[in-house]
Amino acid sequence: MSDCGWLSDRMPAVALGRSTWTAEETSHLGGCRWCQDEWDLIRLSGRLGKDVAAELDPASTTRAVLQRLARSVEQARVRRKAWGFAALAGAAAAAVMVWTGRPATVPSPAARAPVVASLQIPLPELDYLLPAELNAVLQTMDEPYVGGSADSPAWADPDDEVLDSGFDTLEG
Amino acid sequence: MSASTTPRSTRSTPESDPALVAAYRLGDERAAGELIGRHIGALGRFLYSSGADRDEVDDLVQETLFRAFRRLATWRGEASFRSWLFTIGHNLLRDHFRSGKGHRVLSLDDHELPGQSDPHSDLVAGEAEERIRQGLAGLPRLQREVFLLRTQEGSEYEEIAMELGTTPGAARVHYHHAVKRLKELVR
Numbered sequence: 001m002s003d004c005g006w007l008s009d010r011m012p013a014v015a016l017g018r019s020t021w022t023a024e025e026t027s028h029l030g031g032c033r034w035c036q037d038e039w040d041l042i043r044l045s046g047r048l049g050k051d052v053a054a055e056l057d058p059a060s061t062t063r064a065v066l067q068r069l070a071r072s073v074e075q076a077r078v079r080r081k082a083w084g085f086a087a088l089a090g091a092a093a094a095a096v097m098v099w100t101g102r103p104a105t106v107p108s109p110a111a112r113a114p115v116v117a118s119l120q121i122p123l124p125e126l127d128y129l130l131p132a133e134l135n136a137v138l139q140t141m142d143e144p145y146v147g148g149s150a151d152s153p154a155w156a157d158p159d160d161e162v163l164d165s166g167f168d169t170l171e172g
Numbered sequence: 173m174s175a176s177t178t179p180r181s182t183r184s185t186p187e188s189d190p191a192l193v194a195a196y197r198l199g200d201e202r203a204a205g206e207l208i209g210r211h212i213g214a215l216g217r218f219l220y221s222s223g224a225d226r227d228e229v230d231d232l233v234q235e236t237l238f239r240a241f242r243r244l245a246t247w248r249g250e251a252s253f254r255s256w257l258f259t260i261g262h263n264l265l266r267d268h269f270r271s272g273k274g275h276r277v278l279s280l281d282d283h284e285l286p287g288q289s290d291p292h293s294d295l296v297a298g299e300a301e302e303r304i305r306q307g308l309a310g311l312p313r314l315q316r317e318v319f320l321l322r323t324q325e326g327s328e329y330e331e332i333a334m335e336l337g338t339t340p341g342a343a344r345v346h347y348h349h350a351v352k353r354l355k356e357l358v359r
Contacts, residue, residue: 065237
């Protein structure tokens with residue numbers, strides 16, 4: 001046995017008060033069990049949650065939603081900033097690792113010489129000398145060596161005269 | 173779509189949902205207030221009718237609206253703004269039930285409501301309402317939405333079809349399926 005359904009399309013409008021039953025429809029509804037069951041369902045559904053909806057406050061809900069949206073925008077901005085810093089720090093760390101991991105380079109003699117000349121050795125015992133005394137001490141010291149290394153051409157490949165002179169000195 | 177996309181010109185004519193959404197996206201918070209005022213009641217009824225507890229509806233409505241406005245850029249207008257809200261609310265409610273925060277107040281097979289002290293007719297009506305809520309919660313989404321738009325908003329099938337992005341014939345079929353299933357619960 002199938003449902004009647006003769007009043008189905010009219011029921012929502014009547015239940016919401018937008019229309020009324022005709023005499024014929026009323027008569028049918030009084031005698032049709034199918035339509036009565038459906039009418040009960042539609043009437044109950046039409047008023048379902050009406051009181052719940054009436055308790056909702058659009059103004060306070062709007063305020064709350066807009067506040068939450070503003071907070072979420074701010075949180076997203078802070079998160080983006082934090083990720084930016086993290087990315088920058090990561091890039092910097094990677095750059096340092098690459099830099100420190102590179103093969104050591106041998107400085108040229110020209111580059112090494114000024115380093116030797118400007119080498120500073122702390123001598124606290126000189127700190128209390130007067131300028132004149134300090135000059136006197138400095139005059140007794142050798143000039144700092146700023147020349148080439150032992151493998152300079154003068155020693156690496158001496159000519160006979162230089163060698164003879166050196167041997168003469170050693171033999172007395 | 174339930175409304176046209178004509179730009180706002182005067183304050184006296186009601187603005188369409190797409191126009192209000194566009195205005196909000198340009199920074200007009202008043203448009204948000206108008207959209208919320210327009211749909212909050214239907215959204216609350218939809219959530220309650222879909223099985224949300226009475227004291228949870230306010231929070232669920234707020235959460236649904238927050239999620240909707242946060243990702244407003246994803247609303248393409250294929251369905252109406254209201255239907256889009258219902259979809260978000262439906263997903264929220266489903267997650268709510270899955271997480272165990274929401275609780276169904278009545279089993280479909282339970283014919284007794286404990287603790288009721290109302291007169292007999294109210295008890296019967298209240299019990300039937302709860303059965304309908306339970307039944308609605310168990311319906312497929314389209315069946316439920318068509319049924320609620322028809323019985324609570326009084327929408328015609330043509331309007332429902334536009335709202336939900338379907339055809340009037342399909343909306344009619346969904347409605348009758350929903351009625352058939354729910355009728356068993358109020359007998």
